[in-house]
Amino acid sequence: MEKGLISVDRWTEGSQVYFLTHLHSDHTHGLSSSWAKGPLFCSRLTAKLFGFKFPDFNLSLIRILDIGSWHSLSLVSPSIGSQTTVQVMAIDAHHCPGAVMLLFRGEFGCLLYTGDFRWEATSERANRGRDMLCNAIKDEAVDIVYLDNTYCNPSYTFPTRQIAAQQVVDIIVSHPEHDVIIGIDTLGKEDLLLHISRVLQIKIWVWPERLQTMHLLGFHDNFTTNTSLTRVRAVPRYSFSTETLEGLNTMRPTIGIMPSGLPWVKHLQRDDNLFDSLLTRYNRRKMSTNGEVRTDQPDGKSRYVEKLHEYIYSVPYSDHSSFLEIEDFVKIVQPTNLKGIVSASTCYIEPMYYFGCLCGANQPAQRLHYKHKRKGRGRVAAGQTKSSFGSGNSAKYERKRGSIVKIKFLGGHVSRVTALRRMQHGAKILENESPENSC
DNA sequence: GCGATCAGCT
DNA sequence: CACAGCTGATCGC
Numbered sequence: 001m002e003k004g005l006i007s008v009d010r011w012t013e014g015s016q017v018y019f020l021t022h023l024h025s026d027h028t029h030g031l032s033s034s035w036a037k038g039p040l041f042c043s044r045l046t047a048k049l050f051g052f053k054f055p056d057f058n059l060s061l062i063r064i065l066d067i068g069s070w071h072s073l074s075l076v077s078p079s080i081g082s083q084t085t086v087q088v089m090a091i092d093a094h095h096c097p098g099a100v101m102l103l104f105r106g107e108f109g110c111l112l113y114t115g116d117f118r119w120e121a122t123s124e125r126a127n128r129g130r131d132m133l134c135n136a137i138k139d140e141a142v143d144i145v146y147l148d149n150t151y152c153n154p155s156y157t158f159p160t161r162q163i164a165a166q167q168v169v170d171i172i173v174s175h176p177e178h179d180v181i182i183g184i185d186t187l188g189k190e191d192l193l194l195h196i197s198r199v200l201q202i203k204i205w206v207w208p209e210r211l212q213t214m215h216l217l218g219f220h221d222n223f224t225t226n227t228s229l230t231r232v233r234a235v236p237r238y239s240f241s242t243e244t245l246e247g248l249n250t251m252r253p254t255i256g257i258m259p260s261g262l263p264w265v266k267h268l269q270r271d272d273n274l275f276d277s278l279l280t281r282y283n284r285r286k287m288s289t290n291g292e293v294r295t296d297q298p299d300g301k302s303r304y305v306e307k308l309h310e311y312i313y314s315v316p317y318s319d320h321s322s323f324l325e326i327e328d329f330v331k332i333v334q335p336t337n338l339k340g341i342v343s344a345s346t347c348y349i350e351p352m353y354y355f356g357c358l359c360g361a362n363q364p365a366q367r368l369h370y371k372h373k374r375k376g377r378g379r380v381a382a383g384q385t386k387s388s389f390g391s392g393n394s395a396k397y398e399r400k401r402g403s404i405v406k407i408k409f410l411g412g413h414v415s416r417v418t419a420l421r422r423m424q425h426g427a428k429i430l431e432n433e434s435p436e437n438s439c
Numbered sequence: 440g441c442g443a444t445c446a447g448c449t
Numbered sequence: 450c451a452c453a454g455c456t457g458a459t460c461g462c
Contacts, residue, residue, distance in 0.1 A: 024452090024453060024454090025453060025454055025455095026452090026453060026454085032442080032443080034442085116452090150451095150452065151452090153450090155450095185452085185453050185454070186453080186454075187453095188452095188453090236449095236454080236455080237449075237452085237453070237454075238448080238449045238453080238454055238455055238456095239449075239455085240449075241449060244449095260452060261452065262450070262451065262452055263450080318452080319452075320452065342452095
């Protein structure tokens with residue numbers, strides 16, 4: 001972030017200290033078990049989970065940032081060459097377990113790197129985070145905010161996670177005879193699963209590595225790897241598709257629930273009515289947010305639950321801030337400058353375009369900045385499906401996709417590289433059989 | 440033979 | 450539009 005001094009979620013050479021906001025893969029590109037470019041600072045919980053993702057990492061490089069307190073680092077000024085002090089505070093980002101924002105003070109001024117964050121208006125936890133941040137910046141202007149701009153567009157509106165979690169419960173309750181699969185990642189959405197588990201008084205199935213993570217996080221009673229104990233299973237998001245659901249439904253009635261701030265559109269088979277309805281929905285959103293921002297729904301009704309497919313529901317459970325939440329955050333921090341840290345979109349718009357008028361220096365809104373992503377292939381028309389999986393052959397299909405839940409981790413016919421990766425994964429599990437020992 | 444990186448896909 | 454991440458192929462050591 002500051003050249004020659006500190007890096008946040010970037011792992012190339014040239015900094016004196018490195019910071020990791022959270023353990024999602026898009027923030028650890030370049031990190032590996034053999035990485036050794038300098039001390040690595042992260043939250044206590046991230047440190048606890050770290051060894052699971054990077055088994056042979058030199059743990060003596062890891063420095064823990066306790067949340068809410070200033071840490072002083074003595075570094076060498078890249079400009080003058082003399083000693084310079086950098087202060088840093090980690091603040092709960094409410095994104096996934098261990099995720100923090102980082103507030104820096106030093107010769108470069110005052111910088112706030114949000115990492116990925118959710119800024120909900122309500123909940124005790126949200127209020128604590130808000131108070132902590134306000135307290136930390138009350139005496140000093142923030143010069144630059146590096147902002148999680150994932151949903152930095154007025155069309156992104158969704159309710160609190162509390163409300164979305166109840167929507168998921170409602171869907172499950174309304175399908176008493178169905179199995180349920182929920183798409184999740186290697187980290188995140190634990191509160192959603194805990195809510196389901198507690199309200200419905202059932203365990204949630206997770207895959208073996210995910211159970212280890214749950215144990216590291218201190219959840220020992222709500223999860224299981226035994227499919228016979230529950231009808232609700234959390235499965236890797238990458239294995240969640242219409243094909244998966246159709247395959248499962250040849251065996252048992254099953255619905256899929258995709259919790260996401262993004263409308264879950266991809267991987268649907270061609271269905272003109274469906275795409276028409278999706279198109280209508282997007283147009284409606286755009287129109288309703290043209291000029292006047294539509295507020296998130298306070299009533300908590302299933303307004304944004306979408307039935308996308310015979311077996312699939314999309315629920316607006318997001319670990320990133322909605323547009324209105326980002327706006328609220330910028331209003332509170334009032335930085336002099338604002339930079340987006342997520343630029344993967346094909347149509348990236350500088351957050352300053354929306355929030356320039358809220359920033360400290362009251363600069364004019366900047367012009368739209370489009371960043372075009374090069375793609376090797378042209379865009380595939382909506383509804384055009386790939387044929388490589390041969391969706392007509394259900395027997396073959398079941399081997400390949402349908403029974404991911406059961407066979408995915410039991411080996412089978414895999415390449416050497418994959419087998420090795422799985423063995424390494426297995427080794428990790430063994431190492432972590434006593435979660436209390438880590439860190 | 441291994442890790443790092445990339446393309447492709449979910 | 451593209452949240453985060455797996456997989457297989459290839460490349461360089």
